[in-house]
Amino acid sequence: MRIGLRLLLGFFLILGLALFVVLSVFVQEVKPGTRQAMEDSLVDAAYTLARIAAPDMKAGIIATGGFAQALSDLSEVNPQASIWGFRKERIDYRITVTDAQGMVRFDTRPEAIGQDFSRWNDVSRALRGEYGARSSPANPYAPDTATVMHVAAPIRDGDRIIGALSVSRPNDRLEPYIERSQQRILRWSWALLGLSLAIGLLFSWWIAHSLSRLRGYANAVARGDRVAMPVLGRLSGSTEFSELAQSLEQMRLRLEDKAYVESYVHTLTHELKSPLAAIRGAAELLQEDLPPDDRRRFAGHIHRQAERLRLLVDKLLELAHIEQMRGLAARETVDLSALTRELLQRMEPGLRIKALRVHDDLGQAVQVQGDAFLIGQGLQNLLDNAMDFSPPGGQIWLRLHRDGEYVEWSVRDEGPGIPDYALDRIFERFYSLPRGEGQDKGSGLGLCLVREVCDLHGGQLVIGNAIPPPGCEARWRLPI
Template identity: 70%
Template sequence: MRIAIRLMLGFFLVLGLALFVVLRVFLNEVEPGTRLAMEDSLIDAAFAYAQLAEPDMKNGTIATGGFAQAMKAYQKARPSAVLWGFPKDQVDTRITIVNAQGTVVFDTRGEALGQDFSRWNDVVRTLRGEYGARSSVEDPKDPDSTVMHVAAPIRDGESIIGALTVSRPNNKLEPYIERSRQRILLGSWVLLGFTLLMGLLFSWWMASSLSRLKGYANAVAGGERAELPRMGRLSGKTEFNDLAQAVERMRLKLEDKAYVERYVHTLTHELKSPLAAIRGAAELLQEPMAEADRQRFAHNIERQTERLQQLIDKLLRLADVEQMRELHDVEPVDLAALTRALLRASEPRLQLKHLRVVDALGAASTTVPGNRFLIAQALQNLIDNAVDFSPEGGTLTLALSRGAQGVEWSVRDEGPGIPDYARDRIFERFYSLPRGEGLEKSSGLGLCFVNEVSALHGGSLQVDNVDGPSGCLARWRLPA
């Protein structure tokens, strides 16, 4: 199942379930809420009618007095009202009055005169001075014929001399309740449809964004010149845009590696000429010649062969490092001890240039987690650079420091420093600077190799000129 369908179904299911629960609770509260509102209005009406009936009740003229005459006219009233589309042409309220014994003395319908209502909850509680109300079935054969009764006391001073009950059939509210239910259901269906539409749009947005990224990745994998897809305004600052940028960075990295491969092929082709020259010189050495010429040709062959071997070895090491996705054989590496071991191995070169080494590495061991072989190769490259660019009789200063961010290893020389035109290019592959009078340029792969090793270890490499007359400082920060 496609991810867009899964997202849509999940979104619709969760929201639909939530809507169902809320709708069910709301519908179950419509009818009770409506009946409570009707009871509240009946209470107000009952107490108002009780005040109007009080004079006739005191005088004993409740059946023939002014109140009775007004109620007869009240029953004949025709409101001619339309409520929510439902016509109302008659008064549905019934008023009954009982005396202190619970006997009916007035009834707007005239059906219950003389009957004993003292058993009804609305009458007996009101005559006791309490709030009285009830909802009873008017027709035992019709369970929907319930009528709500609300009573109010009729007083003579502090004495209760009767009770007035206002009654209204509950089924008169049914059209309004049903209409409310229908409108709620209609609104719910509309909301559910709108939710489904939003879910579809959301799923389409995600699926289309993923589809464009997938197409771009496939195009890059196929070697096409694909452009980074535009994610649109909705994806302007979302994870999709971040993912697109990450894929673009990955593409650039892959193109850089492809560039190195092409460059290696080109370089290999260029190596054929010096190799042919070396072979020619070797053939000439087989012929009789002066001893001085023979020494010169032999020395040149040895020097060129050594340079070619170093170039090939560095290319192979750089290719291995670039293909690594994570470190292997990680162990604690003592940077101070490893640096001193590398200095001892470089002792002949140091003595040849009469270089003085200042050891500021510290007495305590400073360890970092990493691959010992790669770290040793990187440190050797940095030391070799410092030795090559140092003047005759110069000083090398090696230091180690530990801080909150990790460990910093540094080497400083007293060479000419980095020219301004080369500051931004020293980490480029095959880019190299002259290393002194009479010396050839290096392979231009050393700092590139160190930078790759640093990235594998989560570190950072910085090479810049120092403040002062001359000199260069290489600082390598590694997490501890």
């Protein structure tokens, strides 16, 4: 079974089951809910009329008094009302008054006068001061006939109950309203089900179509065919399918870009081979009988090359660790001004050796949220580059200021700047420019590390030649 059909069936099954449960519960609740609403209105009417009938009941004129006269022609009243499309042309209430023994003393339908109603649940409970209600057949001798709801309220003389007043209404008067409600619920439910089915069809087709195109693209790549990345259309937008297609395309480009892999391996091998060859040559010379000065010179050469190897390995480990991070585990407040000055203190010996002057325009307590250690690593690499490429006796300018929702940290030196041919390659691994007379070549990993740290913090890194020349300027923008 194809995935589109499985998705559609699963969607329709879940929707149909949910709709069936909701619809069943809703329809089943319509009739009880309507009757409960009617019972509530009967309670109000019964207790209101019981208060009105109380004076005539105390005076013993409940059958002939004002209460009886006001209700004598109740069955003949025509309200001429239109309720939800249904005409109402008579009053459906029946009002019965019994004395304290349950004998009927007044009835809007006189046939019950003189009968004993004390056995009925509504009257007997009302005479005991309790809430009394019942629903019973309109004809006690024909249980299958329509039912009538009765609600009784006690008639009081102070604290003494002297009678009960019952208000009753046939339940079948509610059937037109209940039936119309159920029909409308069912009609809208079928419409909703049809609309949901159409949406499900469209949604399933879209997923199946997108997956089918991605599968075809992946199969073509697996066969070694050179195919273009599938365009999933406007409906896909920037959804996960488009992102998956782009990821597959990037993976294909990386897998096919053998020249890049070969260049990476070749450069790494060269970077390791050069210091190892220098160490090996100096070690072989030290095995010979040399003057003390030459021995010290070659030993120092071995030490410098070993330090270069150590720095290269350390940088590789740092870069690998940062590249594997998918985000910052925790953020803290980082004072860029204080952190930069702390790094400058560590660099003071190197600055003194080259007689470099640092112009501090860092301000006070400029803060961002991030990883203090990683930001420090990034700043340290940028400061090291500025110091290494600066000529002896040169100047370095440091500036820190807020720019909208960002803080911009910048460093500028008076070095030779970046050659035009190298501007597009400064972030490549192991790509390094000559640093100055008497200095070893760098690892070519420092700016890669800075860029990775910048991306983790959602920042922006721009490095280029200073304007006006000479020199190079690095600007690092971090969100506040």
